Structure formats: structure tokens, C-alpha cells
Amino acid sequence: MIYLTRKIEFSASHYYWNPEFTPExxxxxxxxxxxxxxxxxxxxxxxxxxxxxxxxxxxxxxxxELKQILEREVMEVFDHKFINQEVSQLDGKIPTSENIAxxxxxxxxxxxxxxRLHHIRLYETPDLFVDYYGGNAAR
Amino acid sequence: MIYLTRKIEFSASHYYWNPEFTPExxxxxxxxxxxxxxxxxxxxxxxxxxxxxxxxxxxxxxxxELKQILEREVMEVFDHKFINQEVSQLDGKIPTSENIAxxxxxxxxxxxxxxRLHHIRLYETPDLFVDYYGGNAAR
Amino acid sequence: MIYLTRKIEFSASHYYWNPEFTPExxxxxxxxxxxxxxxxxxxxxxxxxxxxxxxxxxxxxxxxELKQILEREVMEVFDHKFINQEVSQLDGKIPTSENIAxxxxxxxxxxxxxxRLHHIRLYETPDLFVDYYGGNAAR
Amino acid sequence: MIYLTRKIEFSASHYYWNPEFTPExxxxxxxxxxxxxxxxxxxxxxxxxxxxxxxxxxxxxxxxELKQILEREVMEVFDHKFINQEVSQLDGKIPTSENIAxxxxxxxxxxxxxxRLHHIRLYETPDLFVDYYGGNAAR
Amino acid sequence: MIYLTRKIEFSASHYYWNPEFTPExxxxxxxxxxxxxxxxxxxxxxxxxxxxxxxxxxxxxxxxELKQILEREVMEVFDHKFINQEVSQLDGKIPTSENIAxxxxxxxxxxxxxxRLHHIRLYETPDLFVDYYGGNAAR
Amino acid sequence: MIYLTRKIEFSASHYYWNPEFTPExxxxxxxxxxxxxxxxxxxxxxxxxxxxxxxxxxxxxxxxELKQILEREVMEVFDHKFINQEVSQLDGKIPTSENIAxxxxxxxxxxxxxxRLHHIRLYETPDLFVDYYGGNAAR
Numbered sequence: 001m002i003y004l005t006r007k008i009e010f011s012a013s014h015y016y017w018n019p020e021f022t023p024e025x026x027x028x029x030x031x032x033x034x035x036x037x038x039x040x041x042x043x044x045x046x047x048x049x050x051x052x053x054x055x056x057x058x059x060x061x062x063x064x065e066l067k068q069i070l071e072r073e074v075m076e077v078f079d080h081k082f083i084n085q086e087v088s089q090l091d092g093k094i095p096t097s098e099n100i101a102x103x104x105x106x107x108x109x110x111x112x113x114x115x116r117l118h119h120i121r122l123y124e125t126p127d128l129f130v131d132y133y134g135g136n137a138a139r
Numbered sequence: 140m141i142y143l144t145r146k147i148e149f150s151a152s153h154y155y156w157n158p159e160f161t162p163e164x165x166x167x168x169x170x171x172x173x174x175x176x177x178x179x180x181x182x183x184x185x186x187x188x189x190x191x192x193x194x195x196x197x198x199x200x201x202x203x204e205l206k207q208i209l210e211r212e213v214m215e216v217f218d219h220k221f222i223n224q225e226v227s228q229l230d231g232k233i234p235t236s237e238n239i240a241x242x243x244x245x246x247x248x249x250x251x252x253x254x255r256l257h258h259i260r261l262y263e264t265p266d267l268f269v270d271y272y273g274g275n276a277a278r
Numbered sequence: 279m280i281y282l283t284r285k286i287e288f289s290a291s292h293y294y295w296n297p298e299f300t301p302e303x304x305x306x307x308x309x310x311x312x313x314x315x316x317x318x319x320x321x322x323x324x325x326x327x328x329x330x331x332x333x334x335x336x337x338x339x340x341x342x343e344l345k346q347i348l349e350r351e352v353m354e355v356f357d358h359k360f361i362n363q364e365v366s367q368l369d370g371k372i373p374t375s376e377n378i379a380x381x382x383x384x385x386x387x388x389x390x391x392x393x394r395l396h397h398i399r400l401y402e403t404p405d406l407f408v409d410y411y412g413g414n415a416a417r
Numbered sequence: 418m419i420y421l422t423r424k425i426e427f428s429a430s431h432y433y434w435n436p437e438f439t440p441e442x443x444x445x446x447x448x449x450x451x452x453x454x455x456x457x458x459x460x461x462x463x464x465x466x467x468x469x470x471x472x473x474x475x476x477x478x479x480x481x482e483l484k485q486i487l488e489r490e491v492m493e494v495f496d497h498k499f500i501n502q503e504v505s506q507l508d509g510k511i512p513t514s515e516n517i518a519x520x521x522x523x524x525x526x527x528x529x530x531x532x533r534l535h536h537i538r539l540y541e542t543p544d545l546f547v548d549y550y551g552g553n554a555a556r
Numbered sequence: 557m558i559y560l561t562r563k564i565e566f567s568a569s570h571y572y573w574n575p576e577f578t579p580e581x582x583x584x585x586x587x588x589x590x591x592x593x594x595x596x597x598x599x600x601x602x603x604x605x606x607x608x609x610x611x612x613x614x615x616x617x618x619x620x621e622l623k624q625i626l627e628r629e630v631m632e633v634f635d636h637k638f639i640n641q642e643v644s645q646l647d648g649k650i651p652t653s654e655n656i657a658x659x660x661x662x663x664x665x666x667x668x669x670x671x672r673l674h675h676i677r678l679y680e681t682p683d684l685f686v687d688y689y690g691g692n693a694a695r
Numbered sequence: 696m697i698y699l700t701r702k703i704e705f706s707a708s709h710y711y712w713n714p715e716f717t718p719e720x721x722x723x724x725x726x727x728x729x730x731x732x733x734x735x736x737x738x739x740x741x742x743x744x745x746x747x748x749x750x751x752x753x754x755x756x757x758x759x760e761l762k763q764i765l766e767r768e769v770m771e772v773f774d775h776k777f778i779n780q781e782v783s784q785l786d787g788k789i790p791t792s793e794n795i796a797x798x799x800x801x802x803x804x805x806x807x808x809x810x811r812l813h814h815i816r817l818y819e820t821p822d823l824f825v826d827y828y829g830g831n832a833a834r
Contacts, residue, residue: 002518002547002548002549004515004521004545004546005541005545005548006544007544007545011178011179011180011198011264012179013152013178013179013180013221016220016335016336016424018334018335029335029340030335030476031342032218033219034185035219035220035221037151037152037221037224037225038176038177038179038221039151039182039218039220040150040151040152040153040179040180041179041180042179042180048548051514053515053516056435056437057433057435057446057447057511058433058511058512058515058516059511059513059515060515062446063545064448065441079171080171080174081178082174082176082177082178085176086174091338094335094336094337095334096335096337097282098280098282098336098337098338099331099336102280102331105163125148125181126181126285127284127285127286128282128283128284128285128341129282129283130280130283131280131281132281133279134282140798140828141796141825141827142826142827143792143793143824143825144823144824144826145820145822145823146822155613157612165646168613169613170620185726187826192791192794192797193713195713196711196725196789196791197788197789197790197791197794198789198791198793199793199825200646200722202823203726224798232615233615235609235613235614237560237609237614237615237616238614240558245590258830265563266562266564267560267562268560268565269559269561269616270558270604271558272557272558289485289710289734289735289820290734290735291733291734292735294474294475305478307474308474309481310775311775311776313775313776313781314775315705315733315780315781316732316777316778317707317774317776317777318706318708318734319735320736320737320820320821327745332433334521342530343697358727358730359730360732363732364730364732366703370476372474372475372476373475374470374474374475376470376475376476376477377421377470380419380717403422404424405419405424408420408421408423408477409419409421409422410419410420411418413545426681428595428596428597428681429594429595430569430594430595430596431595431596442617450636452636452637452638452642454569454594454637454641455569455593455594455596455622455638456596456635456636457567457594457595457596457597457639458596458598458682459596459682491569495589496595497588497589497595498591498594498595499569499591499594499595501590503593531664537654542565542567542598572752572753574751574752585752595750628750629822649753650752650753651797651827652748652753652754653699654697654753654755655748655753657697658697664811670711682702683793684699684700685699685700685703686697686698686700686755687698687743688697688698689696
């Protein structure tokens with residue numbers, strides 16, 4: 001079993017706001033992130049696929065095909081978007097890295113050819129990132 | 140003469156839109172950046188000060204003081220902000236990295252103790268950055 | 279289950295010396311690191327917490343709170359310190375990255391709110407790092 | 418149990434070509450990588466060894482010894498080589514990162530003193546890497 | 557005057573060999589780089605253009621246009637190529653980073669719209685790079 | 696004219712203390728850096744040499760020779776050392792990055808074959824660095 005990882009980057013903006021909180025509570029809990037004009041990040045996403053190398057190609061999966069899937073399922077949804085207003089998959093959720101990672105998993109699961117989606121890592125900044133291995137908390 | 144550089148990072152969102160263009164022209168010229176909801180970046184700013192090391196401290200300038208100036212003049216203006224709507228210094232200007240760098244120069248010039256503002260570099264992404272040496276295009 | 283990681287950096291100095299070795303043995307086993315004046319590193323620490331995102335905040339834990347804990351439990355102990363002489367937690371131990379990582383685990387375990395300490399990674403240099411998952415060698 | 422990782426870098430060239438494919442199939446499947454003149458990469462290899470720190474040295478293993486093993490088993494085989502023509506261990510295999518990683522595992526397994534080879538990561542570019550944990554797909 | 561820099565990456569292979577040297581001289585002067593099978597690198601190229609931001613767009617030049625020029629003039633020539641055999645611009649020259657940088661300058665000079673080619677930096681590895689400012693050794 | 700840069704890294708420790716200050720003044724001016732036990736950094740040094748590529752080798756200078764010079768003149772002096780006590784070249788000076796850079800310039804000037812020492816950059820941390828172009832403040 002080999003784990004193959006591809007890294008991509010997208011630029012998006014977001015803010016944190018829970019409508020059941022008062023404005024003061026939002027500012028206390030979320031700090032600067034509660035600014036409803038939004039602010040942004042260069043998100044870096046690592047997508048890891050597990051599989052056996054195909055003896056004919058030596059590859060776990062076709063990287064060109066993976067790149068197209070990431071373009072269609074992730075980049076078109078998130079890149080150069082204001083997540084709170086333009087990514088309907090996160091409606092009603094606070095667009096933290098935790099929640100974005102879970103949504104990206106859902107967007108990719110079952111679409112990876114020749115392998116199995118194993119892991120995604122999402123960097124919000126170089127100093128803050130989340131890892132997700134799917135619903136089966138197995139690890 | 141020694142050049143001392145301090146790097147800081149801020150997260151902000153922006154979009155590109157010239158009100159004298161039609162929407163179609165904006166989209167053609169600015170591409171994805173014309174999305175008026177905004178999108179964001181982790182901007183990385185390098186501020187370089189030129190000077191002679193003080194024989195008493197061995198330093199070109201007091202780094203703690205520089206850090207406070209950057210906090211007050213740059214971070215409070217740009218960090219976690221939607222530049223088009225919240226940074227009045229850029230009113231009427233398209234908030235490209237070129238224009239943001241010029242504004243940051245203006246905000247810092249004359250405020251650096253014990254040295255002379257020499258250069259700023261602003262990364263919009265790890266693959267795209269601008270350098271500015273002040274109005275005197277000298278270099 | 280989501281794994282959230284925060285990266286911090288501290289500067290410290292250390293040396294390797296086993297008092298039961300002769301000076302020659304220390305130099306043979308530890309090489310340059312046996313210089314008892316000490317030498318230093320910019321250590322980079324990644325602290326990973328496992329948990330379910332809180333449905334009210336979308337977060338595994340309050341990042342501001344985690345930052346305060348890291349400041350108090352790690353930075354105050356190690357930053358700008360000569361580990362052999364100033365970090366009593368390592369008295370009688372050789373301050374290798376392996377041993378520093380175990381001590382940092384002990385300092386943090388049980389203090390992380392809203393989640394479970396899952397993993398720490400400590401970089402001594404960009405080319406040398408250790409990972410520790412706690413006493414339960416489970417992984 | 419502590420996991421200690423050492424990073425090294427080597428420069429090599431390769432191409433992808435399956436002799437059972439027609440030239441057209443090779444170009445379709447492998448794209449630019451099918452250029453039989455070869456092209457190259459600065460490969461970055463991370464080698465992770467698992468073990469308990471030795472109470473006498475505080476180390477999982479002697480880093481100087483590990484460095485010598487990596488020099489002899491990996492660098493001499495791969496560094497500044499055209500893999501398709503000069504690395505006999507990959508004869509008859511397409512030198513993808515997947516296959517190179519498996520071969521490096523074989524070259525290192527059983528040669529690591531004072532610990533157990535746990536994991537290797539091989540970066541072909543900063544945006545593309547593979548992880549391998551040995552034949553026992555256990556993880 | 558603003559300096560705008562775009563970073564791109566290409567993978568290529570090369571070797572160093574002066575036909576007027578004996579094989580022994582080539583090996584002595586060029587070391588491992590004299591292996592005529594070639595070896596490779598992930599070259600990183602930074603291209604810097606100098607200009608005044610256009611008041612209508614806020615940009616020194618159209619980044620989409622610059623990207624196309626770099627694709628056509630640099631990537632098509634160098635990416636996934638064995639430089640000694642496939643880049644005719646370097647015929648009769650040893651493909652050191654010094655010489656590659658000069659050729660890239662020649663390929664780009666006069667083709668940059670809305671600005672002036674100011675500087676190129678070429679990384680052969682993260683630890684070794686060259687800078688070139690054009691024939692006018694001015695700097 | 697081409698500028699060739701080689702990057703090396705050394706680990707050292709230091710502290711800041713002016714014996715003409717009171718202990719309180721030292722702590723006020725130098726903060727944490729005034730801890731006389733010392734603390735450390737992984738310093739990264741970039742050394743830039745200017746020259747014309749030799750038509751016979753395609754190189755500004757022999758990289759193997761430069762590496763030996765850096766090993767002998769810089770690494771042997773600074774690597775794994777406590778600068779305040781073990782680097783006599785800095786006796787009576789506060790070992791700031793500014794002063795270390797000037798000393799390294801002195802150690803290297805006149806020893807670079809086939810070229811001219813043009814520039815050194817010294818990173819104390821990834822976020823703080825100094826540039827020095829020699830006594831002739833020319834730039």
C-alpha cells in the first residue's frame with residue numbers, strides 16, 4: 001500500500017459568526033474572525049490517496065485525472081470565493097478549517113479512481129492546519 | 140550600512156473592479172479576481188530598514204520598537220480586513236499588490252527609528268510578489 | 279474526528295554530555311554536540327489535538343486558549359533558555375529532541391480543553407525532527 | 418515509542434515508458450514524462466525510524482550512523498543518476514515515485530541500527546509526494 | 557517604480573562536460589555532474605518586471621499575459637527536457653545555472669508587455685541559485 | 696555579470712549584554728536575549744559571489760572550492776559554538792546578526808576565487824535577517 005499526495009492551493013475569504021450568539025458573544029468567541037466583511041487566506045490542500053501501484057503504469061492513480069477531479073470538485077467551488085456567501089455546501093455551518101475539510105472530503109469521496117481517498121490536510125496558514133481521515137475515525 | 144528585514148503576515152480579502160469598466164470588461168481584465176464578494180490571501184510582508192549598527196547595542200534599530208510600529212501601522216489597518224471596504228487609504232484605487240505595497244510604504248515612511256526605510260516586499264501568494272523602494276525609483 | 283495542529287517556534291541552546299562517559303567518549307558519541315558551552319536551534323513545535331468540531335463554534339477547540347496554554351507551558355519553559363542549565367524537567371537527561379518531545383508531552387497532557395492531545399512533532403532543524411504520540415505507543 | 422526522521426536530498430533524472438505500449442499510448446498515459454531523453458527532479462527523502470530513546474544517549478539511534486547508511490544505500494545509488502539506465506534495482510519497472518519509494522525501503526530495511534524502519538516519504542516535487550510504511554500495509 | 561515577480565517551476569536534466577577536457581579532467585572539474593547520462597533538478601525561476609502600475613488596472617502588467625509568455629518562451633523550451641540534447645539555445649555551452657539564466661534572459665527580453673525585464677533568479681536547488689540583471693552589468 | 700549564491704546553515708548560541716549597562720538596562724534593552732546562559736538559532740547564511748561565467752567551465756567559480764572555503768572560514772568558527780565565549784572575532788561586540796554578518800564578510804573577503812564577494816544574507820530566524828554588501832555602502 002502506497003499513499004500518494006497531491007498539494008493544491010486556493011484563495012478564499014470567510015468569517016466566523018454564529019447567528020444564535022449576540023454580536024458581543026461573536027466577537028468574544030471568534031475575535032478578529034468575526035468581522036463580517038470577511039478576510040482571506042491562501043489555503044493549501046493536500047489530498048492523499050491510498051492504493052497499490054498499477055503494475056502497468058507504476059502509479060497508484062493517474063495524476064492527470066486526479067488533477068482534473070481536484071479542479072472540478074474543489075477549485076471551482078472554493079477558489080476566489082467568499083465562502084460564507086458562495087459555498088452552499090457550508091450553509092448553516094461556520095466555515096472553520098475543520099468544517100471546510102469535512103466538506104472537501106464529502107466532495108471527493110467516491111470520485112477518486114484507482115485508489116481510495118485516505119486523508120486530507122488543509123492549511124489555513126502555514127502555522128495552522130487540520131487533518132481529516134473520513135467519518136470512520138479509524139486511524 | 141546593514142539592511143535589516145523583519146517579516147510579518149496578515150490575512151485580508153479583496154477584489155479587483157474598475158467602475159469605469161463594464162462588468163464584462165472587469166471580468167475579462169481581472170478574471171476570477173473580479174468576483175465582488177472578495178477572496179483572500181495570507182499576505183507576507185518583509186520590511187527592510189537600512190542603517191549602521193549602533194555601537195552600544197549592536198543593532199540597526201530596536202526590533203521591539205519596529206514590531207510595535209508594524210503592529211500599529213500595518214496590522215491594525217490590514218489584518219482580518221476586506222480591503223476594498225475597510226481600508227480607506229486605498230479608496231478609489233484597485234487593491235493590487237502593487238498599490239497595497241505603495242500604501243504600506245506611505246504608512247511606514249518617517250516612522251522607523253534609528254534607520255531609514257529601504258525596501259518592502261509583499262507576497263500575495265508564495266509565487267507572486269512585489270518589491271518597492273519608495274518614490275525615488277533609485278536602485 | 280478532526281486533528282487540529284498549531285505550530286510555534288522557540289529558540290534555545292543545549293549540549294549533549296553523559297557524565298558517566300569520559301570526555302573522549304562524549305566527543306566520540308556526541309560529536310560537535312558535546313561542546314559544553316552549548317549551541318542552539320530555532321526549534322519548531324507542532325502540537326496536534328484530536329476532537330469533534332463543536333457544532334456551536336465549528337472548532338475542535340478554542341485556538342486562543344490553546345495559544346495561551348502553549349505560551350505558558352512551553353514557551354516560558356524553553357524559549358531563550360539554555361536547556362541543560364535552565365529546564366529542570368530535563369535534569370539528569372540528555373536534552374535530545376527525543377527527550378525534549380517527551381517532556382513537552384508531559385507538560386501539555388491533560389491541559390488541552392475540548393479535545394485530546396494526539397501528537398507532537400519537534401523540529402530541531404528543518405532536516406531532523408521527532409514525532410511522539412504519548413506513552414501509549416498506539417498508532 | 419519515538420519516531421525520528423532525517424531528511425536528505427538527491428538529484429536524479431528519469432522518464433516513464435512501458436515497452437508494451439505503442440509510442441502513442443506512452444505519450445497519452447505518461448504525457449511529458451514519456452520523453453525518453455529523461456528529465457529531472459530534486460528528490461527529497463524523509464526516512465523515519467521508530468524506537469525507544471536509549472537511556473545512555475537519549476537517542477533512538479546514532480544519527481551519524483544513520484547518515485552513513487543513507488549515504489551508502491541511497492545517495493550512492495540515486496544521486497546524480499539517470500534512474501532508467503543506472504539503477505538496476507528498478508530494471509523492468511517504471512521509475513515512478515511509488516516504485517522508487519518501495520525500492521528505497523528494500524535498500525534500507527534491516528540496516529537501521531537501534532530502531533526499526535517505520536516510514537519513508539519521497540517528494541518528487543514540493544507538490545507531489547508518496548508515503549510508504551513497508552509491506553505490512555499496517556497503519 | 558514597482559518590481560513584480562512571478563515564480564514558476566520546471567523539471568529538467570543536464571550534465572556538465574567540456575569536450576576539450578579529457579574524461580579525467582571532466583570528472584575532476586565537474587565531479588558527479590560529469591555523469592553523461594544526466595541527472596535532474598526541479599528548477600525554480602523567478603522573473604521580475606519593473607514598471608509603474610497602470611492607473612486603470614493598478615497593475616504593472618497583465619499577469620495572465622506574463623504567464624502565457626513564460627509558458628511559451630520558458631516552459632516549452634525547458635520543462636521535462638534533457639537540456640544538453642534538447643535545448644539548442646545552449647548548444648556548445650555547458651548548461652550551468654549561470655548559462656541557463658543568461659539564455660532565459662535572452663528568450664524573455666523584449667517580450668514583456670507594459671514593463672521592462674529587470675531580473676531573473678534561477679534556483680537549481682533550494683541551496684544554490686543565480687541572479688542575472690541582463691547584459692548591462694548595471695546594479 | 697552573474698551573481699551566484701550558496702546557502703549554508705549553522706547552529707550556534709549567543710546572548711546580548713552590554714557590560715556598561717546595569718543588569719536592569721540590559722534586560723530592558725535586550726529583553727529575553729539578555730539571558731546570559733545563552734539561547735540558540737539555526738542560522739542560515741547566503742553567500743553571493745559576482746563574476747562572469749568562465750567560458751571553459753560555464754561557472755562563475757568552482758562550487759566545490761567555495762564549499763571548502765565556507766567550511767573552513769565560517770562553519771569551523773561558528774557551527775555548534777557559543778558565540779559570546781568561543782568566537783574571538785566578536786570579542787567586545789554584541790553578537791547581533793548585524794555584527795555577525797560583518798564579521799563573516801571579513802572572514803570571506805579576499806578568499807573567494809574567480810569572483811568577487813558581493814553580498815551576504817544572514818537569517819537569525821525565518822522572520823528576521825540582515826543583508827550586508829561590504830564596507831563600500833555602495834548599492
